[in-house]
Amino acid sequence: MTQSNTQLENLWNIGGTTHPDGASEVPETADELENHWIDREPNEELLAPDDDDDDDVYIEIESEIGEAPGDSVRMYLREIGQFRLLKAPDEHVLARHIEGEKHLTMLEKELTEREGRPPRPWESTYALLSRIGNTGPLVAGLASQLKWPDDPTLSQIAGDPVLRNLIDEPLAPELLSQISEILKGTEEDTYCRIVNLSLDSRVLPAVAIEELGECPLSQL
Numbered sequence: 270m271t272q273s274n275t276q277l278e279n280l281w282n283i284g285g286t287t288h289p290d291g292a293s294e295v296p297e298t299a300d301e302l303e304n305h306w307i308d309r310e311p312n313e314e315l316l317a318p319d320d321d322d323d324d325d326v327y328i329e330i331e332s333e334i335g336e337a338p339g340d341s342v343r344m345y346l347r348e349i350g351q352f353r354l355l356k357a358p359d360e361h362v363l364a365r366h367i368e369g370e371k372h373l374t375m376l377e378k379e380l381t382e383r384e385g386r387p388p389r390p391w392e393s394t395y396a397l398l399s400r401i402g403n404t405g406p407l408v409a410g411l412a413s414q415l416k417w418p419d420d421p422t423l424s425q426i427a428g429d430p431v432l433r434n435l436i437d438e439p440l441a442p443e444l445l446s447q448i449s450e451i452l453k454g455t456e457e458d459t460y461c462r463i464v465n466l467s468l469d470s471r472v473l474p475a476v477a478i479e480e481l482g483e484c485p486l487s488q489l
Contacts, residue, residue, distance in 0.1 A: 365437075365471070372468040394477050400469045401426065402489030407462050410451040411435060414444060423489065424482030427470045436467040 355363065373393070380388035380396060388396070401423070408426065409419045415431060426432060440448075440463060449459040481489070 369468060369472045373472045390474075394474055397469050397473050398477065398481070398489050401466065401473070402486060404462065404466050405486055406452055407448070407459075407466060408486055410448040411463075413451070414447070420485045420487050422482060423484050423486065424478060426466075426486065427473060427478050427482075436463050437471075 376396060377388055377393060380392060384392075405420075408421060411417075411432065412419055412421060415435070417425075417432075421429075421432075440460065445456050445459060448463075449456045452459055452462075
């Protein structure tokens with residue numbers, strides 16, 4: 270093999286190309302070598318980007334995805350952080366307010382169906398006072414548990430913290446059973462009557478309590 274052929278063979282081996290039958294196909298002339306490099310398929314490994322470049326692209330894409338507007342959890346946490354959340358006492362007060370509004374709406378609907386027109390404010394107040402006045406046996410049963418007089422005043426029913434805690438909060442099963450025995454009714458019926466007393470006295474206008482606060486329940 271001549272020196273020129275040896276140089277061509279060395280260049281050929283750098284390309285890493287083999288003949289289909291496994292033998293190295295070495296060009297004989299410089300023209301053959303030039304044609305080989307022109308016609309040769311590109312080497313994918315040599316054209317592949319550097320690993321470091323891949324890492325940079327991946328980190329950049331990951332960063333963009335992390336800040337994407339479609340990330341609902343991230344957006345939710347960011348948004349709620351701008352507002353003061355309700356604490357347990359606040360939620361309790363809000364729930365009571367909503368409950369009272371619903372109760373008053375139901376009362377007005379009932380009066381509207383009865384009269385054929387929306388009730389006037391004084392008519393709604395009168396209906397609430399009548400309902401409270403009809404709870405004498407229930408209030409007497411509750412008063413016996415509190416060691417109260419059997420005929421408390423309207424202001425006591427509407428504002429006494431001990432009674433309010435008794436009728437506004439879930440009643441203990443034992444106490445509910447005892448009051449049901451006094452009323453000679455079912456526990457379910459007694460529970461409904463207590464809830465209605467709680468709501469009726471809670472939504473009663475303050476002006477009515479100021480005017481009739483010292484009036485005993487029996488005289489309502």
